[in-house]
Amino acid sequence: MASGDPYDAALDLLRRLNPKHVAEHVDNIITLVPELAEDLLSSVDQPLTLRRCKQTGRDYLLCDYNRDGDSYRSPWSNQFDPPLDEAGLGGVGAGGNSAGAGGGAVPSERVRKMEMKLNEAFDVYRELYFEGGVSSVYMWNLDDGFAGVVLLKKASGPNDGSSSGVWDSIHVFEASERGRTSNYRLTSTVLLSLATKGASLGEVDLSGNMTRQVEYDLPVENDESHIVNVGRMVEDMELSMRNLLQEVYFGKAKDVVGDLRSIGSLSEGQRDRDAQRELIGSMRR
Known part of the structure; x- marks a missing residue:
């Protein structure tokens, strides 16, 4: 209905x-x-798209969290592209964000400093774990803390025209500050798309997404502690979700393909079945 x-x-x-x-x-x-x-x-959640920062020449990722109308804020320059009409979009953004020089909501000075450090940290993480790709971190103010999103994208182009793959991960976090501790809520989504084709394998197109949520209460001494806590949470979540994808997507696809088609020839399979029946028959005598 x-x-x-x-x-x-x-x-x-x-x-x-x-x-x-x-x-x-x-x-x-x-x-x-x-x-x-x-x-x-x-x-x-949609596959992440790229744009190049005109001020720094560095790539960044687009999402709803850095969008204001049809413009997007670069995490490297903190500027919107295309520039917003200051007369039409100025003022204070939701959650305590202040207005940028060209209009549009930007984080406060304190949160912007954490945003810059997290961008540097995840740029290193991306290179170590993905050996390429693009990462972006965006943050904004909340009444009792702050929130943000960590974006990671790695695309593998066609290898001799036979295979390609895209990994998009979106990690949205909220931090509620409570003195010497902070409550963190993390919602992570991974969008995975894999395709391969060949004379021996045929054509396989595997796509899907997975979402998980966790919540932690962690000690905090200063803003550097927030950087460490968020980085560790996202790293642990990515590892957990990669393992789940290995079991759910790849494991299930392998079982289905194994049931549908045989790697060996039909004659070899028939010989194996004949030998098995002969062995069982001899044991019954």
């Missing part, structure tokens, strides 16, 4: 479509029902 709420119906439809093309599906739904644009863009 169809849902009476267009937003719920849109989410229900997206869950049934190929997750590899979620961005295209969202655009199509927004074209049909423009009033759902803001809700869908803020709630549906």
